[in-house]
Amino acid sequence: MAGGRGERLYPLTKENAKPAVTFGGIYKIIDFTLSNCLNSGIRRIYLLTQYSNATLDKHMHLAWDIFNRELDEFIDNIPPQKVNVDWWYRGTADSIFQNINILERERPQHVLILSGDHIYKMDYRKMLYFHQAKQCDLSVACVEINKEKAHNMGVFEVDDAFRIIGFQEKPARPRSVPWDRSKSLVSMGVYVFKTERLVREIIDDAKRESEHDFGRNIIPRMIKKRSVFVYNFKDETKGEVAYWRDVGSLDSYHEANMELLKENPVFDLYDTDWPIRTYQEQAPPAKVVLSGDGEGLSRGVTINSLISNGCLIIGGKINGSILSPFVQIHSHCRVENAILMKGVTVGQHARIRKAIIDEGVTIPPHYTIGYNLEEDRKKFTVTESGIVVVPQGFIVD
Amino acid sequence: MEQALKKILIVDDEESIRILYKQELEDEGYEVLLATNAYEALEIVDKESLDIMVLDIKMPGMDGIEVMQKIVGKKNNIPIIINSAYPHFKDSFMTWVAEEYVVKSSNLQELKDKIKELLNKPPE
Numbered sequence: 001m002a003g004g005r006g007e008r009l010y011p012l013t014k015e016n017a018k019p020a021v022t023f024g025g026i027y028k029i030i031d032f033t034l035s036n037c038l039n040s041g042i043r044r045i046y047l048l049t050q051y052s053n054a055t056l057d058k059h060m061h062l063a064w065d066i067f068n069r070e071l072d073e074f075i076d077n078i079p080p081q082k083v084n085v086d087w088w089y090r091g092t093a094d095s096i097f098q099n100i101n102i103l104e105r106e107r108p109q110h111v112l113i114l115s116g117d118h119i120y121k122m123d124y125r126k127m128l129y130f131h132q133a134k135q136c137d138l139s140v141a142c143v144e145i146n147k148e149k150a151h152n153m154g155v156f157e158v159d160d161a162f163r164i165i166g167f168q169e170k171p172a173r174p175r176s177v178p179w180d181r182s183k184s185l186v187s188m189g190v191y192v193f194k195t196e197r198l199v200r201e202i203i204d205d206a207k208r209e210s211e212h213d214f215g216r217n218i219i220p221r222m223i224k225k226r227s228v229f230v231y232n233f234k235d236e237t238k239g240e241v242a243y244w245r246d247v248g249s250l251d252s253y254h255e256a257n258m259e260l261l262k263e264n265p266v267f268d269l270y271d272t273d274w275p276i277r278t279y280q281e282q283a284p285p286a287k288v289v290l291s292g293d294g295e296g297l298s299r300g301v302t303i304n305s306l307i308s309n310g311c312l313i314i315g316g317k318i319n320g321s322i323l324s325p326f327v328q329i330h331s332h333c334r335v336e337n338a339i340l341m342k343g344v345t346v347g348q349h350a351r352i353r354k355a356i357i358d359e360g361v362t363i364p365p366h367y368t369i370g371y372n373l374e375e376d377r378k379k380f381t382v383t384e385s386g387i388v389v390v391p392q393g394f395i396v397d
Numbered sequence: 398m399e400q401a402l403k404k405i406l407i408v409d410d411e412e413s414i415r416i417l418y419k420q421e422l423e424d425e426g427y428e429v430l431l432a433t434n435a436y437e438a439l440e441i442v443d444k445e446s447l448d449i450m451v452l453d454i455k456m457p458g459m460d461g462i463e464v465m466q467k468i469v470g471k472k473n474n475i476p477i478i479i480n481s482a483y484p485h486f487k488d489s490f491m492t493w494v495a496e497e498y499v500v501k502s503s504n505l506q507e508l509k510d511k512i513k514e515l516l517n518k519p520p521e
Binding site for chain 2: 084085086097100101103104199200203206207
């Protein structure tokens, strides 16, 4: 599923579909789900796209044109075809309904449905084994989170055998899990359906007044009359709750990026057992240099940061930040807790903190961002937690 | 006050079937509309308020499965009975859009029973 508008990530989704938004300097958000597929041996994938997908298409072509159709492996991009209906995808369930002919042709026993906009590492094979062992109609992957954080999510109530017995949408008082009163189970947007059950449910839904959404419509109806189980997503080796982030809002996007910068992050990009694939264009190595001399000397210093290839740090201090390829930082700059997308240039003596600067933006010398939010609000998007977002194509003056 | 007759649309490319069904179902007290192909059927669906549609699958041009795909979501409240000479379409996912599947037979009792059943089905 890669068809959401990503409205809460605006303006990062001004030019890009949400799955095509850059994450962690060099990746696109969709790379994490697709890498999970690749690492789980799932190589027959339909990507359901809809809004502003030109950049997503390009990325798919550059990074993911790796499967061998002669071996019946593929990732096929399926935007709305409008063959039998006059509308676009009206919801996640409708996007499957409109492509029922594909299921007809493929006739798989089970269908794995994934969201293309979450950050996590998951071996989907384990969930498939679980689903087959339970012989259930539907398995929903969930993570345990602190109860107080569950109020704006879909919360499941389960019995001791993980069978779903209740569902709450954005509850004021989230139900806790039977084994820990401080935790609630929330959906990851990862589902395994028996194919025939899936087809019957989406047809039934298509005939109703509905938002045609798995989370809001299909699953709440199914738990009343079908066997629906939670697959409790945990770190296999540590037995702890595994890392999963919905980077749906600018604040959660910024926070999840910043989490990568810890010395031992829970989500480790350097884990060779679970490689994350992407496309990187040709670029020279990142370079960090001293600039000037005497009193004008500016040391290029980077701490707790991800610096991509092609970056030039000509003096200036970078702390707790993520720099995509071809970012240029000039002397006496200070960049803190910021995400600088591809090709951003920061002029001399500029200061940036708690900000997201989108592709290609030039910050003029001596400019400040993130130090006076009242001033920043006059020009830019400023989030609830005070992150300033400078959109692609913005001329800062 | 006299109750309006329940309105049934028969979609079938065979004239003899249309004539037979019209006669038999009118005798049962229904108002019967006829469509000779999928395009006519879609026009009638747009104009009329129907209580049930009896739909053939194999027709020249657009078939019954496509008709169902086009009307689901648009006029999503019309119960459909597939009425085909072939039982094997039952396996096709799109025929699951229909409420019932009745294989054609010279005896119309099963079809009449299904129509009655669907018309008397309480709304969910």
